[in-house]
Amino acid sequence: MRRTVRLLRAAGRHAVLIAVAAAMLFPVLWALITSFKPANDIYGTDPVPWPASLEHYRVALDDFPIARLLVNTFLMAAGVTLAQLAVGVLAAYALVRFHVPLRGWMMGALAVALVVPTQSLIVPHFLMLAELGWRNSYPGLVLPQLSGCALAVLLLHEHVKAIPPGLLGAAALEGATPWETLRFVVLPLLRPALGAVAVLVFISTWNEYLWPLLAAPARDHTTIQVGLQLFQNQEGPNPGPLLAAAMLSTLPVVVVYLLASRRVADAFLHSGLR
Structure with a gap:
C-alpha cells in the first residue's frame, strides 16, 4: 500500500x-x-508546415545582416564570459588564500549585489560610456557588464574554499609562489566549475537586450537581440523571417548548454558542500 x-x-x-x-x-x-511555413500559411490553422519551406531562412540570411549580428553577439558574450571568469577566479582565490580585512562584509556585499538589478546601473554606465567615447564599440559592450560578476565570484569562491588547505600548504612548502599555486594547483581543480560559470554567464549575456540597445545602436555594431527589430517595416513586422532569425539566434545557446548542462547542475549542487 x-x-x-x-x-x-x-x-x-x-x-x-x-x-x-x-x-x-x-x-x-x-x-x-x-x-518553416510558407508565407501564405503563417496565419493558417494547420499546425504542421507541409510542405515545409526554407523561404524565411533564405530571406533572413540574404536580406538581413544576420551573420554580422551573430558575430557581434558572440564576441560580446565571449568577452563578458572571459572577463567575468578572470575577475571571479582572482577574487575567489584572494578571498580564500590571503588574509583580507572585512572579508565577511565583502561576501555579504556580493550576496546583496545578486539581488540588485543591473538595469539600475544603466545611467552611470551610459554616462561613463559616452565620456570615454566607447559607443558602438566592443569595449563599450563588454566592460560595463563586469558589474554583474557577483554570481561568478560567489560560485568560484565556494569551489576554491572546498579545496583541501593541505594541498595549498604543500604547494607553498615546495616553494610555489601564490601565482604558481593558482596556475598549477587551483585552476586544474576548478575546470568543472569554470565551465559551469562560463555557460551561465554566456547564456545570460547572449540574451541581453537593454545594454546593447543603448551602447551599440548602430546596425553594424549591435547584437542579434536588438537586430531582430530590423524585421519590422512600415507595414508592420515580417513574422516569417523574424521567427527564422529568432530560431537561428538560439542555436549557439542551445549547443553551449547541451555540451555543458551537467556541469551547470554540478556547480550549484556542490557549491555549498565541504
Whole structure:
C-alpha cells in the first residue's frame, strides 16, 4: 500500500513537471514550426508546415545582416564570459588564500549585489560610456557588464574554499609562489566549475537586450537581440523571417548548454558542500 502511494505521488510530481515543461516549450515549438511555413500559411490553422519551406531562412540570411549580428553577439558574450571568469577566479582565490580585512562584509556585499538589478546601473554606465567615447564599440559592450560578476565570484569562491588547505600548504612548502599555486594547483581543480560559470554567464549575456540597445545602436555594431527589430517595416513586422532569425539566434545557446548542462547542475549542487 505504501509503495503504491509513493508511486502515485511520484507520478503526480512528474506529471506536474511535464505540464510545466510543455507550457514553457510550447511557444518555442510553435515559433519553430511557423518558421518553416510558407508565407501564405503563417496565419493558417494547420499546425504542421507541409510542405515545409526554407523561404524565411533564405530571406533572413540574404536580406538581413544576420551573420554580422551573430558575430557581434558572440564576441560580446565571449568577452563578458572571459572577463567575468578572470575577475571571479582572482577574487575567489584572494578571498580564500590571503588574509583580507572585512572579508565577511565583502561576501555579504556580493550576496546583496545578486539581488540588485543591473538595469539600475544603466545611467552611470551610459554616462561613463559616452565620456570615454566607447559607443558602438566592443569595449563599450563588454566592460560595463563586469558589474554583474557577483554570481561568478560567489560560485568560484565556494569551489576554491572546498579545496583541501593541505594541498595549498604543500604547494607553498615546495616553494610555489601564490601565482604558481593558482596556475598549477587551483585552476586544474576548478575546470568543472569554470565551465559551469562560463555557460551561465554566456547564456545570460547572449540574451541581453537593454545594454546593447543603448551602447551599440548602430546596425553594424549591435547584437542579434536588438537586430531582430530590423524585421519590422512600415507595414508592420515580417513574422516569417523574424521567427527564422529568432530560431537561428538560439542555436549557439542551445549547443553551449547541451555540451555543458551537467556541469551547470554540478556547480550549484556542490557549491555549498565541504
